[in-house]
Amino acid sequence: MTTNTADTADIEAAVLALKEPSSLEIRPRYEGSNICTWIGFKHVNYLVEEAVLNHLRQAGIAPGTVYETYGLCTDIVDIDTRILHAFHIDDTAIAEVKPHRKAKDGELVLAVTLHVRRETLLKAVTSTVRVQLRLDPRGGGELPVPAALAPFAVDRLGAVPGWTPEPVEVDLAADDLVKELTAGRNAYAWKFRIPYWYCHFTERQQMSGYLRLMEEAKDRLVADRGVSIKTLLDEQNWIPVVPHSRITVLDEARMEEDLYVVLTVESVFKGFTYDSRMDTYVVRDGQLVQTATGRITHGYAVIENRRDWSLVSFDDRMNAALEGRSA
Structure with a gap:
């Protein structure tokens, strides 16, 4: 597999697509319903994580693909979550993800909001998530890291x-x-x-x-x-x-x-x-x-x-x- 203009253009387009908001409907995992039907904070954070991964996939930077192709590991390195309303096991979370307003150039920092349907649509969770792409030398990637992804790539x-x-x-x-x-x-x-x-x-x-x-x-x-x-x-x-x-x-x-x-x-x-x-x-x-x-x-x-x-x-x-x- 060799680098070509189309590959480079696809990655550049994907990085631009990260700036567009994404959405996802997802249910909490049954494992997180530990007390009555309420979902614990850990599994609320798992919903946030899934929303972030979906955002990357929708943009065209799927974690599996960037690892297998470029040797880049998608890692959440900071997650700051506030829970405003509790989720129950049968709820559907409506997730919205967009770049955080305080993100600097070369940073992949995302703002995640989860809503839940009650009598009205309630804002249930807000979270700020920082993502890094960790270069893994084990096995190596098929291609060198594209210039468009390089600002997000780290050795540690x-x-x-x-x-x-x-x-x-x-x-x-x-x-x-x-x-x-x-x-x-x-x-x-x-x-x-x-x-x-x-x-x-x-x-x-x-x-x-x-x-x-x-x-x-x-x-x-x-x-x-x-x-x-x-x-x-x-x-x-x-x-x-x-x-x-x-x-x-x-x-x-x-x-x-x-x-x-x-x-x-x-x-x-x-x-x-x-x-x-x-x-x-x-x-x-x-x-x-x-x-x-x-x-x-x-x-x-x-x-x-x-x-x-x-x-x-x-x-x-x-x-x-x-x-x-x-x-």
């Missing part, structure tokens, strides 16, 4: 341009490093071996893997403090809700590396919601390397019936757990 994933971590030398056992990462913080941490099913394009952890860890981090923290999700469900009919989440990839994390996940409770807002920060690290060549950071806002709702819920204020037990003290 990282959503923050120019970000370089301060090297931190470490010489600690895993348990000691977990203690070190939480020392003096209102935090919980654990070590996680990255499996292949958290990765894509052969070896790098993908955004959905970080979303899974963010969900697990909350579950682990509240269980550790005596207010597990099942405990509050059984005793108070409370469930967690998430109005906002964001994850930013800072560096790559690789299959079978040990990832250290730290969730830090940062603030409680008027006794109704609390903000946590998730940071992930690997130890590479004797140094601690941060691979991602993120934030998530949680509240609690009481289940009123199989369809409805309402936000509740934290009680003394929950406030004590979030502050890391005894009730």
Whole structure:
């Protein structure tokens, strides 16, 4: 297969087409209906991801094609999502994707809006998504990267341009490093071996893997403090809700590396919601390397019936757990 004018023209046209809005109707996956029929934040982000992939396909830059042809891996490296209305399992999301108004030249930053049909069409989700095309030398592409795609292509994933971590030398056992990462913080941490099913394009952890860890981090923290999700469900009919989440990839994390996940409770807002920060690290060549950071806002709702819920204020037990003290 050789480069020709038609190939170049097609890619140039596809990049121009990215500037046009796209739309998609999609249902949430059944897996995401964890409590009654409501869809959790992770699967809402999966809807956003599918809308972005559809936008690329409609433009003519399908992830499979650009990988097989040019060796470019399509990666979401930053996803910032606000949930305004809950999705239910039988809902249809009407997704609209367009370039973000603050995107600079050479950046692939998209604004995603999801609507849901109720009595009227409601804006349910807004999200900002940054995409990078990571050049994969494994196997090589059939063609060199076209000039039109070159501004989006990177040799290493990282959503923050120019970000370089301060090297931190470490010489600690895993348990000691977990203690070190939480020392003096209102935090919980654990070590996680990255499996292949958290990765894509052969070896790098993908955004959905970080979303899974963010969900697990909350579950682990509240269980550790005596207010597990099942405990509050059984005793108070409370469930967690998430109005906002964001994850930013800072560096790559690789299959079978040990990832250290730290969730830090940062603030409680008027006794109704609390903000946590998730940071992930690997130890590479004797140094601690941060691979991602993120934030998530949680509240609690009481289940009123199989369809409805309402936000509740934290009680003394929950406030004590979030502050890391005894009730």
